[in-house]
Amino acid sequence: MAKKKAVRKTKAETAASPASPQDSARQQAPAEERYGEELAFLRAIDSAPRPAGWQLSPERVVDFLCGTDGESIRAPAAAQLPADTSRSMKLEAKFVGPRSLVERCVVTLAGERGLLLVGQPGTAKSMLGELLSAAISGTSALTIQGTAGASEDHLRYGWNYAMLLDQGPRPEALVPSPVLTGMKQGALVRIEEITRCLPEVQDALISILSERRLMIPELSGEAGSVFAAPGFNLIATANLRDRGVSEMSAALKRRFNFETVMPISDPQQEVLLVGDRARAVLQESGITPEVDRRLLEILVTTFRDLRDGRTDEGWSVERPAAVMSTAEAVTVAAAITRQGAFFASQKDPVSLVPGYLLGVVFKDNSDDRDRLLAYWDGPVRRRSESDALWKRMYELRHVLEDAELEI
Numbered sequence: 355m356a357k358k359k360a361v362r363k364t365k366a367e368t369a370a371s372p373a374s375p376q377d378s379a380r381q382q383a384p385a386e387e388r389y390g391e392e393l394a395f396l397r398a399i400d401s402a403p404r405p406a407g408w409q410l411s412p413e414r415v416v417d418f419l420c421g422t423d424g425e426s427i428r429a430p431a432a433a434q435l436p437a438d439t440s441r442s443m444k445l446e447a448k449f450v451g452p453r454s455l456v457e458r459c460v461v462t463l464a465g466e467r468g469l470l471l472v473g474q475p476g477t478a479k480s481m482l483g484e485l486l487s488a489a490i491s492g493t494s495a496l497t498i499q500g501t502a503g504a505s506e507d508h509l510r511y512g513w514n515y516a517m518l519l520d521q522g523p524r525p526e527a528l529v530p531s532p533v534l535t536g537m538k539q540g541a542l543v544r545i546e547e548i549t550r551c552l553p554e555v556q557d558a559l560i561s562i563l564s565e566r567r568l569m570i571p572e573l574s575g576e577a578g579s580v581f582a583a584p585g586f587n588l589i590a591t592a593n594l595r596d597r598g599v600s601e602m603s604a605a606l607k608r609r610f611n612f613e614t615v616m617p618i619s620d621p622q623q624e625v626l627l628v629g630d631r632a633r634a635v636l637q638e639s640g641i642t643p644e645v646d647r648r649l650l651e652i653l654v655t656t657f658r659d660l661r662d663g664r665t666d667e668g669w670s671v672e673r674p675a676a677v678m679s680t681a682e683a684v685t686v687a688a689a690i691t692r693q694g695a696f697f698a699s700q701k702d703p704v705s706l707v708p709g710y711l712l713g714v715v716f717k718d719n720s721d722d723r724d725r726l727l728a729y730w731d732g733p734v735r736r737r738s739e740s741d742a743l744w745k746r747m748y749e750l751r752h753v754l755e756d757a758e759l760e761i
């Protein structure tokens with residue numbers, strides 16, 4: 355028994371060692387483990403006041419998400435750090451975007467309203483929710499995925515019916531939803547794509563958000579009402595492309611503060627982010643690649659032009675119906691680099707761009723290939739006159755024409 359105990363690792367140690375058997379069996383660890391060392395460090399050095407139930411002070415939560423701009427944070431001599439944690443750390447920015455947005459999110463979460471992150475797909479709404487809950491509550495696992503099939507039970511509680519029939523309604527037979535668990539633990543709960551739930555199902559959250567209490571009429575006495583512990587709140591996300599927030603009831607909207615997450619505004623920051631994320635994705639699958647810098651520039655420029663409907667030169671572009679998000683650009687950059695790593699004969703990553711682009715663009719609308727061709731005949735051709743890389747792209751136009759597509 356004692357021997358077993360000696361080899362058991364702490365959570366922070368497990369997070370720091372990607373070679374642990376548990377990690378090697380998982381495609382992706384949750385944020386609280388991926389950044390376990392940073393969070394443990396911040397918790398140890400954070401002496402600022404924290405809202406009740408929070409693991410970090412608001413300022414440190416924002417540092418964790420937005421980074422420290424290359425500056426190192428030094429642990430005070432008196433700070434007790436977990437073993438193997440360095441005494442000084444530079445925090446990388448995980449969310450690329452305005453610090454003020456993250457500050458407002460943090461302020462909302464410490465108040466009496468929930469936080470609703472809205473925006474186009476792939477703008478890091480879910481990532482923000484995951485990072486905020488990992489930093490504030492130490493877990494991002496209390497999550498509900500909103501679907502058309504979600505019922506009130508998914509948001510409140512259900513029953514273990516075998517036990518219910520056998521012994522009647524009693525606390526042991528209750529199956530808590532993540533919301534109920536978060537209320538009991540005083541933790542943040544994430545509701546992904548809330549607007550995909552039916553409005554009447556969403557409305558189960560109204561009383562939870564306003565009274566901070568959940569009634570369980572089947573149970574008598576104290577067990578019949580659960581009061582939210584300090585630290586509990588909701589982070590919901592809503593995608594403007596799916597069912598919009600317009601169908602949400604006014605009563606529920608009033609109980610959330612809305613924050614709109616926009617695509618990354620600075621092209622250079624987007625190039626850096628796409629490169630970093632693609633590298634990280636590939637490393638998780640055991641590939642240690644060099645993501646081609648030219649590829650990143652071509653990809654990000656193309657995605658931005660098609661997303662914005664306008665190039666930096668001021669030329670207008672017909673926008674495809676598909677979403678040209680940063681997240682999609684990361685996926686394409688990783689896929690092209692992976693193809694280069696798998697097939698030694700593949701030495702020209704740019705030559706793969708049109709094929710992968712079609713895979714992103716050609717999803718909803720059969721006219722989207724024509725829009726892509728128009729982009730090639732416009733901006734790509736014009737740039738090809740003065741830039742060798744765009745010339746190479748222009749020469750690949752036949753890939754778009756020859757592809758056999760059907761939707």
Ligand SMILES: Nc1ncnc2c1ncn2[C@@H]1O[C@H](COP(=O)(O)OP(=O)(O)OP(=O)(O)O)[C@@H](O)[C@H]1O
Pocket residue numbers: 448449450451473474475476477478479480481482591592593617618627631680681682684
């Ligand atoms: N501003 C950003 N900062 C950091 N990463 C970003 C940013 N925008 C996009 N990404 C990248 O995009 C990925 C996908 O983001 P995420 O899934 O959180 O988007 P989403 O807004 O929830 O999309 P959806 O609406 O489709 O659910 C992130 O993991 C990250 O790699």
Ligand SMILES: [Mg+2]
Pocket residue numbers: 479480481546591
């Ligand atoms: Mg999402």
